[in-house]
Amino acid sequence: MNPNKPTYEELENKVKSLELELTRLKQNVPRKDYEDFIQKRKEAELALQESEERFKNYINSTSDIVFTLDTEQKHTGVFGDWVEKAGLTKSHFIGKSTKELLGENAEIHVQANEKALSGEHVVYEWSAILGNSILYYQTSLSPLIEGNKTIGIIGVGRNITELKNIEIALRKSEENVQKQNLELRKLNADKNRFISILAHDLKNPFSSILGILSMLTENIRTYSKEENEKLIHLLNDSANRYYTLLNEILEWTKTKSGNFTFDPKNLDFEVICQEVIDNLSLMANTKKINIKFFNTKDKFVLADKHMLTTILRNLISNSIKFTNVGGIINIYLEQSNTFFTVTISDNGIGIAPNRIDTLFEISHMSSTLGTQAEKGNGLGLLLCKELIERHKGKIWAENNPNGGTNFYFTLPFATDHHNPSF
Numbered sequence: 001m002n003p004n005k006p007t008y009e010e011l012e013n014k015v016k017s018l019e020l021e022l023t024r025l026k027q028n029v030p031r032k033d034y035e036d037f038i039q040k041r042k043e044a045e046l047a048l049q050e051s052e053e054r055f056k057n058y059i060n061s062t063s064d065i066v067f068t069l070d071t072e073q074k075h076t077g078v079f080g081d082w083v084e085k086a087g088l089t090k091s092h093f094i095g096k097s098t099k100e101l102l103g104e105n106a107e108i109h110v111q112a113n114e115k116a117l118s119g120e121h122v123v124y125e126w127s128a129i130l131g132n133s134i135l136y137y138q139t140s141l142s143p144l145i146e147g148n149k150t151i152g153i154i155g156v157g158r159n160i161t162e163l164k165n166i167e168i169a170l171r172k173s174e175e176n177v178q179k180q181n182l183e184l185r186k187l188n189a190d191k192n193r194f195i196s197i198l199a200h201d202l203k204n205p206f207s208s209i210l211g212i213l214s215m216l217t218e219n220i221r222t223y224s225k226e227e228n229e230k231l232i233h234l235l236n237d238s239a240n241r242y243y244t245l246l247n248e249i250l251e252w253t254k255t256k257s258g259n260f261t262f263d264p265k266n267l268d269f270e271v272i273c274q275e276v277i278d279n280l281s282l283m284a285n286t287k288k289i290n291i292k293f294f295n296t297k298d299k300f301v302l303a304d305k306h307m308l309t310t311i312l313r314n315l316i317s318n319s320i321k322f323t324n325v326g327g328i329i330n331i332y333l334e335q336s337n338t339f340f341t342v343t344i345s346d347n348g349i350g351i352a353p354n355r356i357d358t359l360f361e362i363s364h365m366s367s368t369l370g371t372q373a374e375k376g377n378g379l380g381l382l383l384c385k386e387l388i389e390r391h392k393g394k395i396w397a398e399n400n401p402n403g404g405t406n407f408y409f410t411l412p413f414a415t416d417h418h419n420p421s422f
Contacts, residue, residue: 034057065137067159068144073097073113076152109139116141116153125160136164178330209238262304262390266414269299269308269333269340276312277331283317287325291316301340307387308411315344315407322405323348337359339393339410347404351397357396360385384409 068077075093083090098113100104105128112122122141125133139157143150158349161408212235220228270293277284284291301308319329323346351359359381388395393410400406 019403034148065095065139065155065200067157069098069113069150069155071117071150073099073110073117073153075101080228112139112141113153116143116155118148119143119150125164134160134161141404143215153266155379175244209235212238215275226397252416263301263308264391266300267303267305267308269301269342269411270295273312273331273333276316280313280316280320284329285322287320287327289320289325289327289329291329291331293331293333295305296335296340298335299333301333302414303411304387307390309411311384311387315409318380319344319346319348319405319407322346322350325332339412342409342411344407345400345404346400347400350399350403350405353399356397356399360395 015293065082066079067075070076074095074097078090078093083093093101098109102109102322108124108126112124115122120143123138125136125138127136136159137157139158141155141232144154154177196286210232216223216228216231216235221230273293277293280291316329316331323329327347329344329346331413332341332345334341334343385395388409388411391411393412395407395409398406
């Protein structure tokens with residue numbers, strides 16, 4: 001028998017002693033206080049249970065992405081109704097790491113998780129593609145601390161797509177405003193330059209006309225018939241240049257303001273081109289310049305007749321101006337897969353290399369004299385550019401290696417529609 005083991009009598013006496021002590025304690029505490037204590041304890045336990053239920057209901061019904069991770073970045077809890085809405089189950093996440101779930105797209109999340117596990121509070125944004133849409137999210141991570149040790153992470157993710165789209169729209173709007181401001185400043189600078197050049201070019205014809213008129217007024221009775229005829233011819237030339245310039249100004253102003261009629265139709269390019277050549281024959285014959293037209297088999301283009309005539313008149317007269325006496329101008333109409341290319345090629349003096357790329361910019365518009373001191377201001381080329389672009393075409397120029405310049409512009413094919421929409 002073990003001498004240290006209590007006997008049955010000793011155990012019985014100890015139980016009796018404990019029962020007496022319990023009875024004494026009950027007698028010393030008033031029954032009402034004892035019952036109030038038990039009731040308050042039950043109410044506290046019930047309130048705690050209800051609070052826990054409310055929290056569970058909230059966290060499981062929120063559309064936010066709520067989750068917990070352990071120190072290995074494996075999911076230990078997933079909450080919120082987003083899981084079911086995404087067609088998934090919570091068990092799909094439990095026990096899996098971010099890397100296992102997202103693969104190569106996990107890097108941004110892995111780095112954020114590592115910062116949170118090191119004790120930082122982390123907020124970051126990310127995006128995902130769903131069908132044809134881009135969804136944006138913001139995730140907040142906080143370390144879970146037990147004692148002095150980090151045991152995991154709690155994270156809350158929120159869909160911020162609507163806010164992000166508003167932010168993107170505002171940013172684009174600001175960029176558009178900045179772009180428009182730059183364009184307005186450029187337009188204002190171009191306008192000032194344009195007015196300055198035109199003021200100079202309009203002044204010269206007037207000065208010439210007024211000077212000739214003054215001479216005729218004072219000397220018409222003393223000058224010989226030949227002298228008067230010479231002055232009248234000079235007056236006529238100045239008036240014609242002035243009239244041409246005013247027409248170009250009006251045409252160009254209309255294109256910039258949109259106040260013009262655009263009526264594209266199926267046109268025989270050869271017929272239009274020959275009409276322009278015939279109208280410029282006097283100008284060409286004066287310098288003994290030969291103009292030839294070469295066309296493709298299919299020569300019907302889709303264009304506004306007035307605009308096409310204006311384009312050809314400006315480009316051909318420009319070539320005449322910068323071609324020496326006895327020169328040649330060749331005009332080609334060539335067909336490609338989707339459009340026609342018109343080439344106006346001369347063997348004139350060419351264009352300075354530093355101007356070839358800025359011929360159609362108003363900021364580089366300048367007066368240039370032709371081979372026989374013919375005057376010009378570059379406005380005709382600006383007008384051509386506006387009219388060609390209205391046809392969805394483009395215009396450019398190149399110097400010919402053998403001398404002279406090639407001007408190119410494109411036009412659409414003719415269609416079966418009488419008034420097509422551009």
